[in-house]
Amino acid sequence: MSRTPASKPGRIGHMGFDDEIERSAAPVFVRAALERMVEADPDLLDRLREDDRMRRSLLAVVAASRSLTRLLEGHPDARGILADLDARPPVDNATVEHLVHWKHLEYLRIAARDLTGLDDLEATGQALTRLAIDVLESACAMSLAEGLAVIGMGKLGGQELNYSSDIDVVFVSEGRREDIEPLARQVMGIAKQCFRVDANLRPEGRDGPLVRSIDSYEAYWDRWAEPWEFQALLKAMPVAGDAALGRRWHDTAQRWLWSRPFSADDLRSLRTMKRRAEAEVTKRGLADREIKRGPGGIRDIEFTVQLLQLVHGHSDPALRSPNTLATLRELAAADYIGDDDANLLGQSYRFYRAVEHRLQLVDDQQVHTLPTNEAAVDQLARVLGYRDSVEGTAVERLRSELRRRQVTVRSIHERIYFRPLLEAFAGATEAMSPEAAVERLTAFGFTDAKRTQAAVRELTRGLNRSSRLMQQLLPLLLDWLSTSPDPDLGLLMLRNLFGTAERTRLLVEAFRDSAEVAQRLCTLVGTSRLLGDTIAHNPDLVARLPYEERLLTLPRDQLVASARAAIAWRGELADRQEALRRWKDRHLLGIAARDIFGHASLETVGEDLTRLAEATLEAALASLDPRVPFAVIGMGRFGGAELSYPSDLDVLFVYEGTSTTATEEASRVATRLVRFVGGSTPAERIFEVDADLRPEGKQGPLARSFDGFLSYWRDYAQTWERQAMVRARPVAGDRDLAERLLGALEPRVWGTGLTPDEVLEIRRMKARVENERIPPGEDPLFHLKLGRGSLSDVEFTAQMLQLRSGVRATGTLPALAALERADVLDGSDADVLAEAYRYCGEVRNRWFLVNSAPSDSLPTQPEPLRWLARSLDTTPTELRERYRRVTRRARRVVERVFYGQQG
Template structure:
């Protein structure tokens, strides 16, 4: 069956798939162009149902990948036909690197759009692509004068990259400063042919040196680093370059991040910074269309997780990971966040990130807002699997679903991110770090405990061990002591608490009570 005006009839099987796709007209036009660019190229798709599904899905979702298919039809179709096999990096030259990157990007997108990979796997695949590009760029600039490691920040370091994320990096190096700077810029020049590369998260931003030694980073963290810079270190991981130097840098960064408790002033600083970001979004009038920084958006989830990491991570090493969903699961299992809240945030995060991916796949642009024109919004909704129904058009259903998600996320974020217990933990965290000192018994006596030695032994029982309950109790002890000191009989109060915490189930329940309502716990 031919379409009007076509020089060559298109296969009926592909036309039927096009008509059921998210963008029938666009797919038909693209198929015709492919047929003209490489006569006979579509025959393989007719014989391979999986290939046909991948091809039509990509054509419906992405104009940029459609252009790649039209420019390199045989190479692109070969990748789609074998999309389960990751392409080996080819980086003999910068041009080879760009060519390989484009085909691997196509493979990742096709597996995503056809449902073969989960959101977590897609983010990890894109991060692996970013790492490979940086490693190849490092290899293409290798010399005998410099040693450089590349640190991935943000979603690259977190192994959860977007289709159009900036690649945020830091450089750590050894060697002549001028040569280090020259090589780092050469690495970025090559990598920027594949991704946007940003090194402005480095100490002092654009005004600071592009490459520092490990010792220089440590001096900066000691004297000048702001709370948001320590928050950024949560996702910092070596991604390319000299392995030993990268691991040396990571060890130093982890020590500075976790050695000192996150105090109340730092907590307030992060909250104020987020409030300023939200005010900027509000001034732009984007409302619910802004999926990343708007109320109930991706940042609400990420910042909630990261703040809990900063407050609790210095005592709980399991909270020191870089990936948002992994950390959310850890926090739920440990009782730092309600299981139901964690489940809702995880499912919301996956849906919001998937919409973000679909927006960015269209033209490989860094887009986080829903389109305003009806045609683009309708196409997005259909790529997301919505179809017109009696209860509403595809676009109306998507908008309604997103508003529900944003409302849910915002409610949890406000309840957890501004939870009073976080203030209490942060305000007393420095005291918690010193509870095991020789002055413990003196301090307990000052709190009003009559038998300070027995009290110290009881506290040891409550906090002994490496399980989650013990770690959480270590953080809660300063609060407990403060509250017990106000009671008529602090010794008896501590005895009763110890009896309540005789098993892991009871410990978990008490921890949840403290987490949700400090006032109730105090009473």
């Protein structure tokens, strides 16, 4: 069927439709075949000239198929079939020869309808399936095979046969094997005159009996069947013989298929089997040309669909169709697969099957591989409708589309077929009604039964409307929520997350692609209402949860650029505040998530929060456009780069200039900066800004000039102010100005050590803090910040030792390490203080997230204490006992080293 650019009139001369011949996929072959037919049947030419439909059908068939061309040349009645493609010839099973000839005629009609575009892929597959079923029914009737049911497997059962498919069957009968098996073989023998019939999918394959009873099938499925055999049952359908028996067998098979748990081991087994089949194709060097078993081919699509059926079909009967395209549509409708992925897989499946059909029509051979002969590939491309164009030759365009489809399908297949959510579902695929969910709540650790029952019902109603995938996911979600600190809170937050169609869509897509997304989301919303609310406002962040690199805090320069971009185009202060607050919350979620997932130490959390605060101040300050050199100096934990979640931003504001104009501008900038970042109300707050460590405290100007700072420090600075400057550091604005000021103050802060009176003053101030600063309602015995042996004890001790020795380090933990290296602090004492600092800092951070509000002492109520303890993977008793241990040891060091007590 080689092609030349143009064909010359043959013996018959012009036919009257020569242009159509030239436009066919194989002009030379078509003209030669027509000449032979017309020579044998001279009336044919007139019929073709007069009958447009017959002519188009004949040209399309002859251009595509040598085997059908031979049929048309040898059987005049075959040419008559093309005159009316709507008229299906009646089944003729008078003899085997009659049945074979009828099969060829109907096969021709189906092919002609396909090649002329009257039928799409699904209609063609159904027509070929009906043809095969009629042959099997005729074979049963001709064999007098009573009491025998024929079950179609594979593409026969799925009503998606190819032109040269094997007809996969198994047989069932309740009769005696010695009586019924010869009849089954006779049925196969007749059917094999029309099709390749394969019964090797039966239990034990070729070594097993050809016919089994239903009980025998059940015994085999119970004890011996492999996962792939249950996969094969997806497409099992009664097709011929005893209809009632066939239905009984099918009902039994369905019960075994869908009541049997689909385990993670089954999942791995099927993946291994497929991997071996692919390796064989690759070994034979056919990966690029094999459209069925090669990477990105038909099998990738079919296995993806079937695996999703096996995983989800236990709970969703709508997924139990044996047909690939029908199931693919249902998977998309129920959100088990995204619409885009489903469309691409469906389009690629139709493309591959069209190529497969055209390959098989050439010589009625079971072919799935592109030919190596270029002329044959050219012929294939043209039968498929490709023509040479500016985009390339017909062959180049076909190969380009094939490569594109292979890459696309493989990518989707690997993303779905190997996604972890399938592992999570395997063995846990029972869907839950609201009633069933409620029954499990107590066992799962949910305590507020009435509120939680209402949440489950509301959530399930919403999931039923939006996604059957999510309905199935509910048991897993409840399992994961049960391991979170507060399952009741988690369920309520999860219900709130599904409050809008947009959020539901984002969550379904994220859950579908990753079980870890769902599991980690359950952990976060079951830990913190604050984080749950952040996610509700930023549902796109959910997809980042499994990827630590996507949760990392950016370097400072990138954070600053990002913060500035977030507010750059907004004019009103309120709009800029809102944008910056949303920006901060999005980045805070990453910090908190890494903390909760155990991927960030106390030091890392402190550094990340500090960078976030610095970027916030830089962006806010830049938007105010200071007209004098203006700098922000971080103090306290902010200056030490060791912020906690509830920390205020302790700051000093310094500007350059002595004029009234400069003073007024600096005051404007400082006031507006505090208002911008601190907000006028808690709802507007981005960070709490505290400038009370400035000279003269609240009584002094908010911003002070460079010279004003030097004058104050020369004449009025007190010991506590020296101590505060231990952690002072430039954090925003004019860095050179800030560094010059700190350099100028350095001799006053560090140069003189501490006199005995100054040491006594620091000790007295610390004692006042212990006695006066713990707010009412907070437990002084378990106070994480101001309690004996807790954070403030360690900070005061480190700072006093630094001032006495001149050892400089920014931050408490780095200071302890530096003091140890300088032999100012004994190594064991440094370890004890560092342990207490880390423990109290970590618990305080976590309690803020769990409580979703600042609180510096361990909770006194049992429930909040339990939530906090679970979040830290411990028990309430052990949490309090460890607090006692580490703070008691730290306090002993503080009393000896800080207070100078002996013994």
